[in-house]
Amino acid sequence: MKLKIITVLLTISIIFSGCISQSAKNTGIKEETTDLKQEVTVPVGDRELFLDPLLGTSTSWHTRPLIFDTLLVSDREGIHPALASSVERTEDGKTWILHLLEGVKFHDGTPFDAYTASYSLNKSFGDSASRYGLTVESIEVIDNYTLNVTLGKPFGPFLDEVAAAWIVCPNCYDSDGEFKEAIGTGAFILENYSREEITLRANPDYWGGAPKIQKVIVKAIPDASTQVIAFEAGELDVIGADISGIGLSDVKRLGEDPRFEIYTRPDAQIDIIGFNVESEYFSDKKIREAVNYGIDRQELVDSVLEGYGIPAVGPIGYDDSIPWTNTEIEGYAYDPETAAELLKEAGWEDQDGDGIVEKDGKPFEINLIDANTRPYYRAMTEVIQAQLSKIGIKVNIRVLESGAYQTALKEKDFDMATIPNYGKRETDPYPYLFMFFCSKGTYPIMNNETFDGLYFRSLSTVDPEQREALYDQMQEVIMDECVCAFLMHPVKVGTAKKEFKNFELRHGFDGFIPFKKAYFSEE
Structure with a gap:
């Protein structure tokens, strides 16, 4: 039986945005006329730096977009061509044909072609197969x-x-498969x-066109205050470009300061407090709802994030600017009166006037665990502590x-817990949904057969509209179960620096913008 081949259209809303020629060619913009040195020094909030793009740690996230490319680029607008110029698939979604750019070379002169692309995909897909069911x-x-x-399915x-999947030169690795050298096709060598x-x-x-910046220096500076001091002294050109960000108190x-320019970018990352629904307190949905009504999300944004945030509504996003967001979800407004009513309905009242509700003589006293994964998490948990005391x-x-x-999360040794942003990205959020809301996930806070x-x-649906409908339903189930508070x-x-132009921030887990279009200019 002959399988129907479907060309994956270059459209914004479904798959691709824009187009790219079949052969690679330099499309660089003419250099700005300036006497300023085109060198940028930027810090990352790590103690050590690593270069292996396949290493799943933040220490390699920051540098890999500078040195390496991917076949496609994914962002909130969709998926766009990169080293692959076009894509086709069979109607059943099991066979995909990738057409690659011609004339591209790795930094050591090795040609980029289907053989090197195959090498990279084989190295990358193994982990995905074990986590999410991708069978190649x-x-x-x-x-x-x-x-x-x-694909198997x-x-x-x-x-x-x-x-x-980062495209690496086979010469990056020795005969034993150990990483030895960073050789990519990227804008920087x-x-x-x-x-x-x-x-x-x-x-x-x-x-993709020669970058205007001629040199990039990346320094490991784990302390945020040290970064700020070095920046104000002129030793750094950009801070806050890495996943660590900068202290909001400094912003x-x-x-x-007229010497500097502040850049902001709304992000898909989300701060969450998860409930242990197996605990004696949170097994009752009314309690989980009461906590949600008892949290003032706008106060969290204003007091913890200095206003640099957006109150959360549901599991994915706050409006349709974040793909896959179910915009019909209304979320929880701050309503301490409703929270108190729900607690009373669940049998919890303050019977001795000490400000803490009791049930059968036992006070409502719970533990909230946190790994201090973000600089502001301590302040965030303290504000929540104060709000719930009310x-x-x-x-x-x-x-x-x-x-x-992590052990406490897996073993359910908590009443409430801050939930990290693992897998929460601007594009398809299936890793995040699996990790925390699927019963087979790594740190599941929910066990729901419908979800x-x-x-x-x-996962097995390739039609984007059908997948979106399924995602809408998944979000409704999460909200109905009320297993956490989206904050x-x-x-x-x-x-x-003011003279650093065309700089932009990326999504939190995507590392640096590769500075492909950035430059220094006094204009």
């Missing part, structure tokens, strides 16, 4: 610039997995490397080391 039966080289990927977010500092130089032959002061709930905050925190069924149906979406904040 074969990656076949049709010709030098065409790949045929056959349809996988709806397949192109998102392709967009997450590795010049010097240490665990504390990386120096990159511009790739004059970059397929207003830096914004008042409705008669006493909250004890336990700050744990990362390992102990699980919808989730796994969405706020922090706005990404950074600052740069």
